[in-house]
Amino acid sequence: MASPASTNGAVEMTTGADRVGRASYVLSAACALDALAVTLTSLLARDLIRGPAVSVGNLQGTALVMGVVTVPVLIASMLSTARGPVALVAWVGALGSIAYQAVLFLFATPFNAFFFLYVALASLAIWSLVALVPQIQVGQLASRFGPRTPNRALAAYLLINAALFLMLWLRATVPSVLSSEAPAFLAGTGMTTGPVQILDLGFTLPLMALTAVLLWQRKAWGFLLTGSLLVMLAIETLSIAVDQWLGHAADPASPAASAEIVPVMLVLTAIGLVALSVYLRAASGHRADESGA
DSSP: OOOEEEETTEEEEEETTEEEEHHHHHHHHHHHHHHHHHHHHHHHOGGGOOSOHHHHHHHHHHHHHIIIIIHHHHHHHHHTGGGOTHHHHHHHHHHHHHHHHHHHHHHSSOOOTTHHHHHHHHHHHHHHHHHHGGGSOHHHHHTTSOTTSOHHHHHHHHHHHHHHHHHHHHHHHHHHHTOSSOOGGGTTTOOSSOHHHHHIIIIIHHHHHHHHHHHHTTOHHHHHHHHHHHHHHHHHHHHHHHHHHHHHHHOTTOTTOOTTHHHHHHHHHHHHHHHHHHHHHHHHHHHHHHHHO
8 A cells, every 4th residue: 555655855655666756746736737727728818829710729629638638637647656557657648648739839839928838838748757757667567467468469559550640741741842832731820840740750650669569579668658658649639639620610711620530530539548448457457367366
């Protein structure tokens, strides 16, 4: 059972072999509060946000999902660490999702009155990860996944997602690279480059591929990264659905948002939740087997 422990005057929360220091809680709590502030300002102070109507609609959709889904996941995971290291997986995934979205608030939105909220959001999410991840006992987490864990199926799921998004972004960016015309995927957005493509091609997709390899080989880090990415993917596909819906509603004539993609992303979200449930059952199921042995 979890109990407070003191080291050099710092209060820590103990979960088995895991000790999550005060800094992780303080930074993540501040990140959650800032994320809620970004959500409220995005939804209630629309007139202070600059940019095309479709982009403002996209931003509001992103903020809405962050406020009603990501922040509750973050808070619930922070409060559930006494139940074992799997809660830390959701904690990392929620922070990763917030860090990802913070980049979009900063670079996909024209400078506005809430600039410092966006900077703080990115900073708090990243520093929360820096404080949290080194404290996770990755080996202890991996030990919860028995030989019956469908690690190869989960690895294949990550690779398929990475391949689909890679094809999507290459289809959008390669013709623009080879042409002197303005990129078609930026039409109507007011942006000069694509922050989503930069994030995915430079960081998210390579991380997904690496994670799939590690999980396929049953490496300890593969289990932590897989769970965190599954949380991020489910949130991200839902976020795309909502931001496309609100973006299209704000400007139905704009090519920057499509109502047709909404049901596709909702289906991907449902599939992602199934994959996440398989991951969570594998962790809890092996623990139950050990308890009954």
